[in-house]
Amino acid sequence: MDDAHYTTLRAVLASALISVTLTLPVSGALAQMSDMKKMMNDSKMSDTKKTTTADATGTITALNAANHKITFDHGPIPAIDWPAMKMEFAVAPSVDLAKLKTGDKVKFTLSGSGSTYTVQSISPAP
Numbered sequence: 814m815d816d817a818h819y820t821t822l823r824a825v826l827a828s829a830l831i832s833v834t835l836t837l838p839v840s841g842a843l844a845q846m847s848d849m850k851k852m853m854n855d856s857k858m859s860d861t862k863k864t865t866t867a868d869a870t871g872t873i874t875a876l877n878a879a880n881h882k883i884t885f886d887h888g889p890i891p892a893i894d895w896p897a898m899k900m901e902f903a904v905a906p907s908v909d910l911a912k913l914k915t916g917d918k919v920k921f922t923l924s925g926s927g928s929t930y931t932v933q934s935i936s937p938a939p
C-alpha cells in the first residue's frame with residue numbers, strides 16, 4: 814500500500830469512526846424525543862377523550878357573575894378522587910348564577926378531565 818492509499822484509508826476510517834460516534838448519541842436522543850412527544854400526544858388525546866362527570870356538594874363562598882365563575886367550599890368528590898377544598902370553577906352558560914348567593918348550600922355537577930372541570934348544574938342541597 815503506498816502512502817496516498819494509506820492516507821485515504823485512514824481518512825475513511827477516521828470519518829467512519831467520527832460519524833459512528835456522532836450518529837449514535839444523536840439518533841438515540843432523537844428517538845427518545847419522539848417517544849416523549851408520542852407519550853405527550855397520547856396523554857393529551859386520552860385527556861380530551863376521557864370526560865368525567867361527578868356530583869358534589871358544597872357551600873358557595875363567592876360568585877363571579879362577570880366571568881361566570883363560582884367558588885365552592887366543597888366536600889370530597891370520590892368520582893374524580895378529590896379531597897374537600899375551596900376552589901373556583903367555570904360555570905356552563907346554561908346555569909343562571911343570578912338565582913344563587915354566597916352562603917347557599919348546594920349540590921352541583923361537574924364535567925371535565927384532568928384538573929379542568931366546569932360546573933354543569935347547581936341545585937339547592939336538601
Ligand SMILES: [Cu+2]
Pocket residue numbers: 887895896897898899900
Ligand atoms: Cu376542588
